[in-house]
Amino acid sequence: MNISFKGLSEFNLLARNYTDAKFLESENWPKSSELMKVCEFDKSYFPFPWSADSWKDTQISSKNYLLSTFSDRSEALKAFCLWKISLEEELLHLLKVVVCPGMRGMGLGETLLEGVVGMTGNIGIKRFYLEVEEGNRSAIRLYEKMGFHKLHLAKNFYGNSRNAFKMLKSLK
Numbered sequence: 057m058n059i060s061f062k063g064l065s066e067f068n069l070l071a072r073n074y075t076d077a078k079f080l081e082s083e084n085w086p087k088s089s090e091l092m093k094v095c096e097f098d099k100s101y102f103p104f105p106w107s108a109d110s111w112k113d114t115q116i117s118s119k120n121y122l123l124s125t126f127s128d129r130s131e132a133l134k135a136f137c138l139w140k141i142s143l144e145e146e147l148l149h150l151l152k153v154v155v156c157p158g159m160r161g162m163g164l165g166e167t168l169l170e171g172v173v174g175m176t177g178n179i180g181i182k183r184f185y186l187e188v189e190e191g192n193r194s195a196i197r198l199y200e201k202m203g204f205h206k207l208h209l210a211k212n213f214y215g216n217s218r219n220a221f222k223m224l225k226s227l228k
């Protein structure tokens with residue numbers, strides 16, 4: 057497969073009712089069928105997947121979310137990241153980032169996230185926040201490379217003695 061991950065034209069950035077976000081290529085949140093593809097991908101590859109109902113809820117309050125997806129030339133979903141937007145707090149909260157196993161370590165996760173971080177500065181977002189499971193070394197390395205730092209360890213954040221680091225990145 058010969059895919060370049062450089063350049064935002066590769067991405068399908070979706071949001072709705074977010075009129076200041078001029079960078080967004082589509083104003084339409086995914087239709088149910090498309091959203092269910094993301095839901096299935098989430099279920100297959102993300103450690104803490106959402107239910108189909110939780111995904112459907114994003115359609116109702118889609119102005120609160122930012123979804124960035126990457127699909128290959130045959131339109132098969134290969135990666136996505138989902139953020140919650142809080143304009144009042146000038147904050148984006150990373151809810152999910154996942155790359156299909158066969159395409160990990162190729163820079164796709166970093167490029168997806170940096171694409172969003174790089175553009176949302178234009179619309180007043182100043183901070184980026186996330187939680188990550190204590191033992192998820194690849195994700196923690198990725199976030200630290202991007203300039204996130206650990207705030208603290210939240211015990212039992214994911215239940216059953218599964219702890220999470222809370223991490224923050226502030227724009228200079």
Ligand SMILES: CC(C)(COP(=O)(O)OP(=O)(O)OC[C@H]1O[C@@H](n2cnc3c(N)ncnc32)[C@H](O)[C@@H]1OP(=O)(O)O)[C@@H](O)C(=O)NCCC(=O)NCCS
Nearest residue numbers: 153154155160161162163164165166188194195197198201
């Ligand atoms: C975490 C995840 C999104 C990373 O995506 P990716 O496309 O493989 O990551 P990238 O190729 O963009 O890597 C960027 C940086 O992350 C770090 N990294 C990524 N994978 C790593 C690994 N296996 N070991 C160590 N560091 C790693 C490196 O610093 C890397 O930069 P470098 O290649 O210059 O060293 C991917 O592993 C994934 O989907 N995991 C399952 C879902 C998940 O756990 N999501 C995070 C939950 S909070």
